[in-house]
Amino acid sequence: MSAPLIRAVSWNLLSYGKSAVSTRRGQHELLRFLRPDVVCLQEIYTVGADVAELGQLVSSIAEALGMAAFAVPARHSDCHLAILWRPEYDVLSKRAYDLLMWHGLGIVRLDVGADVPLTVAVTHLGPWNPGKQLDDAFTLTGQLPLSDAVLLGTDWNSFGADPGYDVEPDWSALPPEWTARHVRWNDDPSAPWVADRRPAQLMQRSGFHDAAPTLRVPWKATGGHHGGWGRREDIFWTTRPAALRGYQVIDTPAARQLSDHLPIVVDLDPQALDATDAGHRGRSGPTG
Template structure:
């Protein structure tokens, strides 16, 4: 059994429409990082049969030396994938569409620990706070089993539940017409904008823990560095096993800032702590309440 299990989440920014040189550099980054589990977002394929998606995922898996599955997102054509070390056994694989804006992929992996690790990947709606909340309701409903050791990696397109960790952004940095895509709606247009944190608050109330906030890692944005969006933490990994968290890192380098409008993030898990309880503390207990 590995001393730690690393999970990396990365929005590739339209992989497939991007330049071949960009894709090759992303492959090199993944080979350098060598994650045990990899969750990817925005793999482009607008064809009906999704054959291009399969080819893209196969190319990434070959470059990274991993096995994997594609997670279709037919509504947006920005698909997802989950990849894992070839010596891990996939006990089950499932893709969900339902009313989700992009989708949800779930793989249960035998990682050599006492219990399997359930890994999920998702991507919430980009423009509609109400749809993001609906997405979060569906995701927490589908994954409502605190008895399972679960990690969910996502491009959440929202804000962290805890405003003391994820500060209110500078709304003046956005054109006024775009602000309402991110804040709670008010019929009074003069209402001061406030970030809509309901999707992440729902995740928290359902017994999930935001790795960065739980570990109180130094706050870093994962988007906004290309100047087309707010500087904010769009990407996060949540888990039902906060006691297993051993580290969190934003991979922020001059190269990653050029390769995508999202920076990759990475967590480390202690597989010995993936069981239902640790040191008498029930998994899912609120130790990092906002």
């Protein structure tokens, strides 16, 4: 008999902590409904990296979900991170990294009852600077070894590697103050604007796989419903593509009301976490 799948959720909660109590309760309810085994959260809001307040906020989420939790301070931002997991999973190690990352990086290695541990990580790339996003991607590839079964939940704040999946935006339809912060720099100001995909391309070339295109699911935006343009801003990266069994964006009226990001969900087969898939390295789904 096959083992149950492991369900992971990643969600940017839109400043959880200064949001209304009713919003937080709604987020708890939606997360409970999804019945996750692990959760990666972004944008838990405290001013000045107040660790005590952050701990209280994360504990309130964990208590509402009946899960264990690890709070990850974002030293250079008021928007922090957290990882949650089922309390029956044994924690093998956990660590929060600063390393001059915009929002930091949290890593928890869990015994999920598989042949190998599951390394769950969370991060949130900076919103304005593709160069900084690329720097953070270099850190991610350095701190998350391919030898581990890694699942990284992110507010990617950038583009996917493949323009055949995450198509090039119509830059002419967008305000210049947005576009200049998202396109690849060119010393020629008259050159056509092109999305800066280097952070995702670095992850892909380094052996990480973007869950949505790897599973060839139809493209769907995870942000833009509160303004801006529809983008797939949220990504699950993994070093074990053979373990992926499902991916979905939770697009419901409640989810749209509760945050400016939609939750993303992946299902993993724990029996396949030891498959290194060297033959898949550098390829994440269609090439367009």
